[in-house]
Amino acid sequence: MMKHLRSIDELGRDGLMRLLDLTHHMVEVNHRPVPKVPALRGRTVVSLFFEDSTRTRLSFETAAKRLSADTMTFSVSTSSVNKGESLRDTVETISDMGIDAFVVRHKSTGIPWQISEWTNASVVNAGDGWHQHPTQALVDCFTVREALGKERFDGLTLTIVGDIMHSRVARSNIAAFSMLGARVVLVAPPTLLPPDVSHWPVEVSYRLDDVLARTDILYMLRLQSERMSQGHVPNLREYAETYGLDAVRAAKLPPHAVLMHPGPMNRGVEMLVDPSLLPNSLIHKQVANGVAVRMAVLFDLLAGESSAAGLAQAAS
Amino acid sequence: MSNIVMSADDVRRAVTRIAHEILERQRGGAQLVLVGLQRGGAWLADSIGAAIDAIEPAARVPVGYIDVSMHRDDIGLRPVVPGAISRIDFAVDGVTVVLVDDVLYTGRTVRAALEGINTYGRPRSVQLAVLVDRGHRELPIRPDYVGKNLPTHMDDDVRATADGVTVEGKPR
Numbered sequence: 001m002m003k004h005l006r007s008i009d010e011l012g013r014d015g016l017m018r019l020l021d022l023t024h025h026m027v028e029v030n031h032r033p034v035p036k037v038p039a040l041r042g043r044t045v046v047s048l049f050f051e052d053s054t055r056t057r058l059s060f061e062t063a064a065k066r067l068s069a070d071t072m073t074f075s076v077s078t079s080s081v082n083k084g085e086s087l088r089d090t091v092e093t094i095s096d097m098g099i100d101a102f103v104v105r106h107k108s109t110g111i112p113w114q115i116s117e118w119t120n121a122s123v124v125n126a127g128d129g130w131h132q133h134p135t136q137a138l139v140d141c142f143t144v145r146e147a148l149g150k151e152r153f154d155g156l157t158l159t160i161v162g163d164i165m166h167s168r169v170a171r172s173n174i175a176a177f178s179m180l181g182a183r184v185v186l187v188a189p190p191t192l193l194p195p196d197v198s199h200w201p202v203e204v205s206y207r208l209d210d211v212l213a214r215t216d217i218l219y220m221l222r223l224q225s226e227r228m229s230q231g232h233v234p235n236l237r238e239y240a241e242t243y244g245l246d247a248v249r250a251a252k253l254p255p256h257a258v259l260m261h262p263g264p265m266n267r268g269v270e271m272l273v274d275p276s277l278l279p280n281s282l283i284h285k286q287v288a289n290g291v292a293v294r295m296a297v298l299f300d301l302l303a304g305e306s307s308a309a310g311l312a313q314a315a316s
Numbered sequence: 317m318s319n320i321v322m323s324a325d326d327v328r329r330a331v332t333r334i335a336h337e338i339l340e341r342q343r344g345g346a347q348l349v350l351v352g353l354q355r356g357g358a359w360l361a362d363s364i365g366a367a368i369d370a371i372e373p374a375a376r377v378p379v380g381y382i383d384v385s386m387h388r389d390d391i392g393l394r395p396v397v398p399g400a401i402s403r404i405d406f407a408v409d410g411v412t413v414v415l416v417d418d419v420l421y422t423g424r425t426v427r428a429a430l431e432g433i434n435t436y437g438r439p440r441s442v443q444l445a446v447l448v449d450r451g452h453r454e455l456p457i458r459p460d461y462v463g464k465n466l467p468t469h470m471d472d473d474v475r476a477t478a479d480g481v482t483v484e485g486k487p488r
Binding site for chain 2: 022024025028029032033034035036037038039040067299302303304
């Protein structure tokens, strides 16, 4: 039971294992003819997205509904933010309506921590800038756990390829997979690596071809097109040739290796083969598991005793 | 102090009797399924299922398990930790479901299970089999098959396994 989920480090290894175990229950609920349980009846979850998202926002809202929570969606384009309302005023206004959790995505690092200072509700980080995206890491760990049938990842090598510097998915996955015992290798051009990764539990390589043969989990990141104009890569074709996954590279992977991508995918840039043609692609599983993982997160946050304390407080 | 109220042999005999009663009321095992409540009812559902198999091998009564923690009415009042994962890999539409639990007490777990079963389908009827009915019901729920009626104090601790049933009372 936790109050907030803002980063993988805050969750810790015990919390990570607890949420992954709980996700198995939610997968079972999702397989029922009526995939809905009353666990969070009467709770309200607000999605507060200041950045675009398809799968994260929809999977959180589906997760809340399958647990019978009420949902509200805040979309910046139709809100009073356009009249100059500050983030703090927005959060406090929504809080006053009596809500139980905020699911927050924002372009700035640390916003979920800031918001949790302004509200008594639980805060879930659905992506803050380049910093953290803990539920994506939970999805990825659960997907690997299911695919390989292992609870711990000791002896496995996770290779993350692409724009590490700007990737909150990479930061959360480095923390989560190494907590579960995996070795993490980062592959990227020097311009797309953070200036100093010496304090991260990782190994760095600039050549994808060197590490494919010892990779168990190949994680391709999206190359955001705006990075090119910022001079991080000379051009997309060169990036694709050096760091893209084509059929020749896919053939160098060990036969048991699995392929992952957080979406949305840039076909022809980091992904030069159709991943649905590769036997060990987990990309569709990642999306499918997204709802169950987020159900586990919301259940863990909102089904605990904290709300009972709130009831007792209200009654006294 | 701890009192043994049923021995392993008593439990075995009660399980066999319940299996006979279920088959008698159903006139055989057609359109019958057993669903044990996680976790205490799981072993009992297995035992009753095995006893039914021994009596009427042709019946082939399927056994499933349901975890009701997501359907409880006390979520938020105390920490809810789901036990084992539900597994019902047969259709429950139109059949008789016998819910199986070790100890019947307030009836709240059974209420949660009744609601939970409905997320799998619409049974023709639902019945309840328990090894021990210890009283103190808080809801209008009664068992159809009972191993033993056991008057208890509310703060007694009743434990029921295949090895027997014990009651641990607080000193009064």
